[in-house]
Amino acid sequence: MMSITFHQAVFYFFSAIIVIFSILTVTSKRILRAATFLLFVLLGTAAFYFILNYAFMGALQITLYAGGIVVLIIFSILLTSHVGERFEPIGWGKMIASALVSLIGAGFTLYVLLNADFIPTQAPLPDASVKNIGTALLSYERNGFVLPFEVVSLLLLAAIVGAIVIARKEPHDTENPNNE
Numbered sequence: 001m002m003s004i005t006f007h008q009a010v011f012y013f014f015s016a017i018i019v020i021f022s023i024l025t026v027t028s029k030r031i032l033r034a035a036t037f038l039l040f041v042l043l044g045t046a047a048f049y050f051i052l053n054y055a056f057m058g059a060l061q062i063t064l065y066a067g068g069i070v071v072l073i074i075f076s077i078l079l080t081s082h083v084g085e086r087f088e089p090i091g092w093g094k095m096i097a098s099a100l101v102s103l104i105g106a107g108f109t110l111y112v113l114l115n116a117d118f119i120p121t122q123a124p125l126p127d128a129s130v131k132n133i134g135t136a137l138l139s140y141e142r143n144g145f146v147l148p149f150e151v152v153s154l155l156l157l158a159a160i161v162g163a164i165v166i167a168r169k170e171p172h173d174t175e176n177p178n179n180e
Contacts, residue, residue: 007051010051011051014044014047014051017040017044017047018041018044018045021037021041022037022041031077031166032074032077032078035073035074035077038070038073039066039070042061042065042066042070043062043066045061045065046058046061046062046066069156072160073160073163076160076163076164077163
């Protein structure tokens, strides 16, 4: 019989939290609840960073994503729609198509993970001082992070605009479908 260590139990616990709340996020019919479930997913992801002893990344995950982005999304929802508003029911065609795309994506991910040769590097670890981290964050040279941060900022902007468009969706005019 195989025994589970404490670290494995903590890993499985946070994995279950992330999976459960991810499913609740995408299946919730209320947009405010979906945003709240997303908060728990992001906090579970931060817990993984802390388990891996990446305290800086864990703190950044909590501060930037769980603290900033989710609060911004929740404020956007509260300012643009009614809190109790429900999503429209999804048709079977869209459900089947999304399930098929999800299965294809999961299969591709498993294929890549199982066929990849993960070879540990022999390169020495870089100095992780605050000065070097700050220089890397502000650098656009090799191993700099300015370009990835700009790409992520555009992605987050698109996500926020998408959340606002979804939240502000107005009911269709049933009396005059051609808007004449």
